[in-house]
Amino acid sequence: MRIDLLGPVAVRRDDGTLVTPSAPKRRALLSALAVRLNRVVATEELIELVWDGAAPPTARAALQGHVAVLRQALGEEPTADHGGGHLALGTRDAGYVLTGEPDRVDLVRFAGLCERAGVLHPDGRHGSFGPYHPQAPYHPHVLDDERAADGPSPDGPSADPALPLLRAALDLFQGPALTDCGSALLRDRTSPYVTDLRLRALDRLADGLCRQGRGGELVAELTEAVTAHPARQ
Template sequence: MQILLLGPIELRTDEGRPVAIGGDRQRALLAALALEINQVVPLGRLAQLVWDGTPPPDAPAVLRTEAAELGSRLGGGLELLAREDGYLLRGDAQRVDVHRFQSLLDDAARLAEPEPEPEPEPGSGSDPGLDLPPVGPPPVGPGRPDPVPVQHDQGEGLSRPSCHSF
């Protein structure tokens, strides 16, 4: 079975056929339980949600009746269980369109995040700019020319270009 909350509240078989559910109270009860699937929802909270904050004095009795009717319509991997202080809708959260939609959003967000690139290991050759040989004097030896000594000029003999006005 599938529970549809995005749009009109509906209960459908896995083949897509609608399952008749009661009026507005029963639909509100189904929605409240489906949003909290696999968690016990206390009777007081259900009453507040079903009656939009102003439950009647007989709300617990009415909820028990509505829950019994709703439970008889469920199947296909969904089960409504009475607990000491409330009700539990048990089943795969993916059977509720809101939870399925949230899972798809979470998957899309994970796919949109760039994966960090691994740091290249020193000497691995993965970044040729980092694997240059050490800089130093050229090797000297048989078959290689002797290095030419470098002379540093301390400013003597250097001429500077002059600026002339035209």
């Protein structure tokens, strides 16, 4: 299973079958857990996000029902393989946690690629996501796969190694993050960090390409960024 958050929220099985939850609250719950992949999210925080700060008295029981449905959708059964290659929804004393490899959530993969390219939010690795900041541990095989996919660098051994990482990171976007996630509160808490990191990645990529005489490759993307963020130098 893979979860896309960088654009319209989408959930896909490994064979490509789209299984995105149709219920907005289930999309909100899964999105909130995916943003915090491999970390526990408190039950009260999830209730606040899923109900956009206006939870009814029955919210806790309803949340448990949504969790049960999502577990079934993720294939979490007693006989399921819960290895790192799969996503699984677990219960903890304080709340719930979605576990799995960072590459299975595009937002977490994006943050990890930016980090490995040396592009960070000014507040450091965790950024100013409020409680929502991606955290992607380094996986050498991911970098190896990217290099293999890119092929030999046309710029030789002195080429900037950050550029293919940043290109891969920016290519993950299919639109504004968390479109139709089912929670305006989650989107409002997450989008500023994602937008800022995306612009920093684009700026760093543009600088690197200009130094190689390849600045023209980003004219369209930079023009779009200037139009969307005219006050940003």
